[in-house]
Amino acid sequence: MRRYSMLLGLAVGAVLAASACDSAPGPGSGSNDDGDRPDVPTPENPEATRPKVTHTVLDERLKDYNEALRTASIKLVRTLPTLAQIKKVQKAADPRRAYEEELDDMLEDPRFTERMIKFWKDAMRMSGGAEGGNPSRNTAPNLAARITVEGRPFSDLFTSPSNNCPEYDGTNKVFTDGECGGGAPVEAGVLTNPGVHYQFYGSMAFRRVRWLQEVFVCTKFPAEYSDKPEVKNGVDYVSPWPFESIATAPIDFQDTKSVVCANCHTTLNHLAPLFGNFDEKGQWQNGISVMTPTLVPETTALSHWLQPGETTSWRFGEPVADLGQLGEAVASDPDVNECVVARLYNLAMSKEDIVNDLATVPYEVLDEYMITYYQNGMNLKATLRAIFTSADFVRY
């Protein structure tokens, strides 16, 4: 919410400023009222001299509820609308209302549940049943889909203490309850899901941390930037963490000869130990069960990640002692909540991948859906409905 408080403050400030300047000539109007000031942005004030945009391609779009019906049907229940649905919206006196009735039916359709399972499989990059002693890789996407279709708070995905490994009964179109049984001392939604830790097993648990970052924060590492970057060994160090907080042996994470490892690894190394006890099969063990890729690989020790005295953290200044606390920290992070809403928005508007294709959504577009999301208790289905009924979605 911290960014929202700031946004509200800025919005109020902007309204007041606009009121105060109502009668004044608008800067950047292109009239050059104040002499020879060019109509191009300057580094000092990039917005002040920009010509006011009065007409964009957005104004050329037309409202089309039948087109919206087709897109929504394909995206939410993975089939075309029936001829009866098409005609209902086409002939309705109030096509918006007719479209929204059909949309609401789709959101209650079992095919929507299956679509959400697939959506989360693709987002989480995992699927597959349990076999050969390996855990199911379906249960984490199933949990996310269940939270979505049941209208539960999205935060449950990281904080739910039990019943975190549901299966989906495709015959009866229902989720069946299931405990993960991975052995973690505390259960925390998908953060303790054995299938996740099996699918993303890797050296020093770094791949698991990347999964958490890229799937749920929607950005690659580096994840944190200091307000005051420093120069270390002649190169830029941008992380807010003390440079010396991470290990130098057996791997020198403070190395700066090629790239500045610490820009990413200060965050990575404070997180990875939390996932280190899950073994190659995704089962929690009493000791660290991932390997350090030294000359002869060895079981990772805490000192391979961090300097003595350092503790695990979600972000700088946000220490977390265990996966339960990590789940609370992740669930309350504004970036995580913006990420999931942006993913839903991109699904609706047919955008590319938010991480690999940098299909990010600017705040001014996302904010109205963030308000819906928070006002409805982090309800993803309500947020999806808001997106699919938005002015932008129904215009083509």
Added chain:
Amino acid sequence: MNTTQIVLLALVSASGLTLLACEDSRPSSVNPKPHSAYQEDPTKDDAAQPGAFAGGQDNTFDHMAGLGNEAPKDAFEILKQREEEGPAEIRTRLHSCQKIQVTTLRSMLTALGVDIDATGDPPTAGELIKGGGQALGAANYDARVGESIVWTSAGAAKLFDIMVQAAPEIIANLPNMPQCQIDGVGPQVFDAENHCVEDAVSCLIGRPATADHVAICDSVVAHASDIETGKKIAVATLLSAAHSCE
């Protein structure tokens, strides 16, 4: 040595000379060699290489470009694309074109009367879907890769093939499909004069057919080598054009 062998030998020699001549030329790229594992001492495996894990231009730890095994995109190419698309606050509010998902394609065709499990020679639409997963951008979860969102040229071409193969079944079965029925009655795709029927076109394209849609459909039928071929091409054309994007 026969003539063929002499020609081959000459070609091989010429290739060798060309390679030698190019040996000292400057690389055209800052990273001209494909990535290979660091190998200081080829008699030992990677993990036992002296200095294998020390920092250096050629031997830093192998960091994956992404979570999965897909080829990473060039950030500058993405930037160029975004610049072409316009300001973020404008382009993000416009619908883009997302690939039809494989399951969607399957269920869409099934609802229009296609038997996805049918087999045949040439392959049926169902067989093309089942055998064309890679071209259609299906997920590869073992490689930590979700289903593709965007088309490739191969995928789009495959979609058109599928629609062509699906067309005869759709023409035959559409009137009997609940997807296209109103009060239990479905439209024929073509009337007795071989004109396209508006309701059938609406059902095929998932939106109300305009006069232009019907006219295009009629035109395709009329201009084909024969009427039956024209009908198949017309249906495949409507489907391909309408469903290239979600």
